[in-house]
Structure formats: C-alpha cells, structure tokens
Amino acid sequence: MRQLAAILFADMTGYTALMQENETLARTKRKRFKDVLESMIQEHDGKILQYYGDGSLSIFNSAINSINCAVSIQQQLQTEPKVELRIGIHTGDVVIEEESIYGDGVNLASRIESMAVPGAVFISGKVHDEIKNHENIKTKELGFFELKNIKEPVSIYAIANPGIVVPSFAELKGKTRPPVNRLAVLPFVNMSADPENEYFSDGITEELLNALTRVDGLQVTSRTSAFAFKGKHDDIREIGRKLNVDKVLEGSVRKAGNRVRITAQLINAADGYHIWSENYDRDLHDIFQVQDEISGIIANRLRENLSVVQKKETLVKAPTKNIEAYTLFLKGMHFLNKLTPADIFKAVEFYEQAIQLEPNYAQAYANVASAYAYLGTTGQVPPEKAVDIVNRYSEKAMQLDNTIAESHIAKATMLMMYEWNFQAGYEALQKAIQLNPAATGAYQMMGLYYIFTGKIPEAVKIMEQAAEMDPLSPPINHFLAESYFFAERYDDAIRVSDKLIEIDPQMRIAIETKGWCIGMKGDWEKALEYFKEVHRLTNHPLKGLSPLGYAYAKLGQTDKALEIIAKLEQRQREEPGVVVDGDLLGVWWALGNKDKTIYYLERCVNKKMGPVAFFLAYPPMKGIADDPRAMELIEAVQKPTR
Numbered sequence: 001m002r003q004l005a006a007i008l009f010a011d012m013t014g015y016t017a018l019m020q021e022n023e024t025l026a027r028t029k030r031k032r033f034k035d036v037l038e039s040m041i042q043e044h045d046g047k048i049l050q051y052y053g054d055g056s057l058s059i060f061n062s063a064i065n066s067i068n069c070a071v072s073i074q075q076q077l078q079t080e081p082k083v084e085l086r087i088g089i090h091t092g093d094v095v096i097e098e099e100s101i102y103g104d105g106v107n108l109a110s111r112i113e114s115m116a117v118p119g120a121v122f123i124s125g126k127v128h129d130e131i132k133n134h135e136n137i138k139t140k141e142l143g144f145f146e147l148k149n150i151k152e153p154v155s156i157y158a159i160a161n162p163g164i165v166v167p168s169f170a171e172l173k174g175k176t177r178p179p180v181n182r183l184a185v186l187p188f189v190n191m192s193a194d195p196e197n198e199y200f201s202d203g204i205t206e207e208l209l210n211a212l213t214r215v216d217g218l219q220v221t222s223r224t225s226a227f228a229f230k231g232k233h234d235d236i237r238e239i240g241r242k243l244n245v246d247k248v249l250e251g252s253v254r255k256a257g258n259r260v261r262i263t264a265q266l267i268n269a270a271d272g273y274h275i276w277s278e279n280y281d282r283d284l285h286d287i288f289q290v291q292d293e294i295s296g297i298i299a300n301r302l303r304e305n306l307s308v309v310q311k312k313e314t315l316v317k318a319p320t321k322n323i324e325a326y327t328l329f330l331k332g333m334h335f336l337n338k339l340t341p342a343d344i345f346k347a348v349e350f351y352e353q354a355i356q357l358e359p360n361y362a363q364a365y366a367n368v369a370s371a372y373a374y375l376g377t378t379g380q381v382p383p384e385k386a387v388d389i390v391n392r393y394s395e396k397a398m399q400l401d402n403t404i405a406e407s408h409i410a411k412a413t414m415l416m417m418y419e420w421n422f423q424a425g426y427e428a429l430q431k432a433i434q435l436n437p438a439a440t441g442a443y444q445m446m447g448l449y450y451i452f453t454g455k456i457p458e459a460v461k462i463m464e465q466a467a468e469m470d471p472l473s474p475p476i477n478h479f480l481a482e483s484y485f486f487a488e489r490y491d492d493a494i495r496v497s498d499k500l501i502e503i504d505p506q507m508r509i510a511i512e513t514k515g516w517c518i519g520m521k522g523d524w525e526k527a528l529e530y531f532k533e534v535h536r537l538t539n540h541p542l543k544g545l546s547p548l549g550y551a552y553a554k555l556g557q558t559d560k561a562l563e564i565i566a567k568l569e570q571r572q573r574e575e576p577g578v579v580v581d582g583d584l585l586g587v588w589w590a591l592g593n594k595d596k597t598i599y600y601l602e603r604c605v606n607k608k609m610g611p612v613a614f615f616l617a618y619p620p621m622k623g624i625a626d627d628p629r630a631m632e633l634i635e636a637v638q639k640p641t642r
Helices: 015-021 023-043 063-077 104-115 125-131 195-212 223-227 236-243 284-303 323-336 341-357 362-377 383-400 405-417 422-435 440-452 456-469 474-486 490-503 508-520 524-538 546-554 558-574 581-590 594-606 612-617 628-637
Strands: 002-012 046-052 055-060 085-097 100-102 121-124 139-145 154-159 182-185 247-256 259-268 274-283
Touching: 002 023, 002 063, 002 104, 015 023, 023 046, 023 055, 023 063, 046 063, 055 063, 063 085, 063 121, 063 125, 063 154, 085 104, 085 125, 104 121, 104 154, 121 125, 125 139, 125 154, 125 490, 139 236, 182 195, 182 223, 182 236, 195 223, 195 247, 195 284, 195 323, 223 474, 236 247, 259 284, 274 284, 284 323, 323 341, 323 362, 341 362, 362 383, 362 405, 383 405, 405 422, 405 440, 422 440, 440 456, 440 474, 440 612, 456 474, 474 490, 474 508, 490 508, 508 524, 508 546, 524 546, 546 558, 546 581, 558 581, 581 594, 594 628
Parallel strands: 085 121, 182 247
Antiparallel strands: 002 055, 002 085, 046 055, 085 100, 121 154, 139 154, 247 259, 259 274
C-alpha cells in the first residue's frame, strides 16, 4: 500500500558502549525508551512499524503530530534515568507491506536522524514548510547538507522548543560533506550617485553569473535565489548555509559617465574569509573585458578544488561593441525580471531600442522572444501575435548565436503551446538545458510538457528537482505548486504557496493557487475570500475575476457568477487584444452549462490558447472529457507528437 506519511526515526546514542560498561543500566534505559516511545506514539495517533537494535521507525498521518510526539519523547527522556536519543523526521511517499516500509522518504528520514545530536529533533525542509506557521513549534534553520546516498542537498531544521537540544553548526561538522565548488553570486551593490543606475549593477551581476555557469565542474546558484538577498545584510556564513555554497562572490559597481569602478571579492562561506578581492577602474567600453577577467580569476581559483589545471579561456563574449545598446539591454533585463505584464512590455521597449542600435544583438532578440512567450501564454497579447514574434525573434537569435538557451526555451514554448508539437518542444528544452543547466525556465516548460502529455507525476518530479536547484525562486516554486495542484496534492500545493506568500504577501498567483486548492478540498466559501483578495490586488474592476466566478457558481450564487461573466465580456470588448475565452470556459463549466463550455473550449482551440490536454487535466475542469463533443475536438486537433 502506498501512502503519504510523516516518517520518524529515533535512535539511542551510546547504547553499545553502555552495554559493555553496564549492561543492567543499558537495558533499563532501553526499556524506558520503549515505554515512553510506545506511550507517546499512541497518544499522537502514530504507529510503530519496527524496532531495530536500539532504534525505531514510526509513521504518522500528520507532520504536526509527528513533531509534537518527538518533542514529548525528548522532554520526558531528559529526566533520570536520562536517555540520549536522536530523532529525525521527513514526509514522503512510502510503500507499506505487512510490517515493512520502503521508499526514498524512509532513507532520507534515516539520514536526517543520523545528522542529529543527542536530545535533538531534526526535520527536513519539506516538514518545516508544513509546520512553520504553527506558533507552538519553534525551529532553527541549520542549512543544506550533503547526505550519504541522497542525490541532492537536503535542507535541515532543528526543533527549538524548550527542553530540546539545538546544536551549533560547528557541532554538526564531520557529519556531512561540505559543499565543494558551489558558488553564489550576490547582487552587486549600486554605488553610483544616481539610484536609477541600479539596472547597471544588477546587469553586471547577472552577466557574471551567466559567465560562471559555463565553468565545468562549478555549480552556480541561480539568479532568483541569489537575488533574494538583495538589499539585506545577512552574514556570509548564513547565506552559504541557506544556499548550500562554499564560495560567495559579492561586490559593488560605481558608474559615472563613461567610467566604471567594479569592486569584486570572493569569500569562503564557511568562515567569511576573503580569498581574493580586486578593484577595476575602467572605461565603459572595456566592460566585457572586466567581466571576463573577473570570471576567469574566479574560475581558476575554484579549479584548485577540481584538480584541473588553470587555463585562460573566454567566458564572456562581447555581445556588442555598442555600449549604448548594451546599456539599453541591461535596462530591459531589469524590467524583465520584475515579471509583471507592464514591466515586461517596458522591457521589450528597451530591447527593441537596443536592436535598432545593434541589429545583430542576439541576446536582445532572444529576450524579446522570451518576453512574448510569457505574454502570449498568459493572455496579455493575442496568441497569433505572440507566435509570430516569438518565432521570428528566436529564429533570428539562433541564426546569430545558437548557444543562447533563452532562444530555445522561447521556441519550445511556442512549439508546445500553439503548434502542439510536444516532441519538438521537448527536444528544444533539452538543448536549452544542455547549453545552460542553470536555465530554470527550461525546467518550468518541461513541467508543462509532462502535464500536456498526461505525465503528471513526472511534472511533479522535475519541478521538485528545479526547486532544489533554485529554492528561493518565485517562478519555480509557483510552477511546483501548480504541478502539485494538477496531481491533486492540494496540501503540498498549499504548503508551497504559503512559502511564496511569506516571501511576498501580495503575490497574486500564489494566493490564487492556494484559493483553488482550498476550493477543491471542498471549502468554496473560504476559497472565495482568497479570490476576492486576488481581484483586489489587480487594482482593476475587470481583472482577476474568473476564479471569483467559478467560486460563486460552486456556491450556488448564480446571479453573481453571471455578473462575472458579463464583466469578462466587457473586458473583451474594451481590450480586444486580451483573450478571456479560457476564463469564460471555466465559469460556464462551474455553472453546469455544457453547451457554453464546449463553445468556449472550441474558441480556445481555434485561437491556439494552449493544448486541450491542459484544460482536461486541470482539476476544476475534471469531467469535460466525458462530453463527446470535447473528445471530437481532441481527435480533430489534439494530435501531438509525443
């Protein structure tokens, strides 16, 4: 039987040595351990699956229960005769056969327990996400750790309730392999007199980050996770632990006219020691040379750990000799990373200006393609316009420079979303990842590929991998929450959405996803409150309405649902470039009007709003495929190459 469970490993420390010194005391302590364990497990609705030597394995249906149980056990065992116990907890899918339990979650829980110290309760980051909002449970973040036989680094927290031992980081040394050749590039500080030059310092940071991803054997933390520390003053050692890196590059940029001063310093994350630092006073026309010089120095410093000979290589290719075009490009990047439709349109303006000055600017073409791929898939521009621009600009970018990952990602987006050629899209994404393993946008689209082709578990798996690579990225975490939603793992989707809301309490997409999850769990009244907040945050009377319409319909408030439909139709009239057929499709489906639903489904198909598979897989739309007319649409137009 397969199920999702909280897995608790508990293990006595020093039992073997005590048996040799004082067998009677050892047996007394072991009996006390078993008595307390069995009493507390039963009290907290858990189940002991097995004992092994001086340890045990138990499971719970609730992470909260498992932690409360662990705290009670440790608190009781602090009294005489004191029993020194390590406890580790993780949640995951397990397979239970009779009294045996299997699964990756079991192995991980065991490794987390082995990391703990006597009197401590260690939990995985996944467990922490589930319990972090409970006031009666206190935690301390310990950082990422490389665990034996576990492929990816694991985030671990210590329970910090009264009576529970919380070790210092120094006490954990020797229990795990420290990260090696993992680098974080923190946002360079804008030291210019004009605060608007921040786009320039951010751009320099991103250019260096992209260059360093090309160094073989070096793993570079993605932009979004590194930029989460922008404007903060966290201790370098804490940043190293949070991002699981052993080196940190930081610096500053001062720009005045055509002169620029760049200060860069490479720091050892374990102790904050400065490995290397340098100041560069250059003419702006030498900016690419400076970037290449900094990247080369860092690459060779890190090669000392790779047993690879130092070498001179070009990591930064000058994309243009026109510094004004490059400046416009950096301004475009600044707005593109804000991820709101208005800012993305502004980014496109800067990229287009850069292209006018430098017609062979490959990266600018690639970024315009990326921008329109986003605008097209979110309904901000008509699909046919998005397809045309993305195809033209991505093809131009690839003609000029076939090594830019963003071009292949944008192309893959159009291939899958509008041409429904999933196999070609998949191959383009594989190419993008090969060119830049840190291009997390490729993983997002790969997740959609698996959803479109009916492989929901694979979508979840690849987005979990992406979240491990880029743990603080809002887009990655949003796609992870969406994949959980498609898998109908609503509690997991809520957990990730809460993480996003904690980062930004006004993040509309996270609030909306949480509302959908709550609604699909049966509480549409509560979901409605979340959807009202989404609508309020749009600051527009005609935007963010379709979730409200769906909830009103599910609550039997037909008049209000019809009002939402009228407003959606009004927006379509007022903004002809915006496509709302998908929104209307959802509200009519919730109202139970199958004729209208099929009508708008056909409009979505004809307008290339996305693969039919997406609509059919979306949990709130479950049941549409039962209508023969929907199946006719699928057979007529949805014949993807898989």
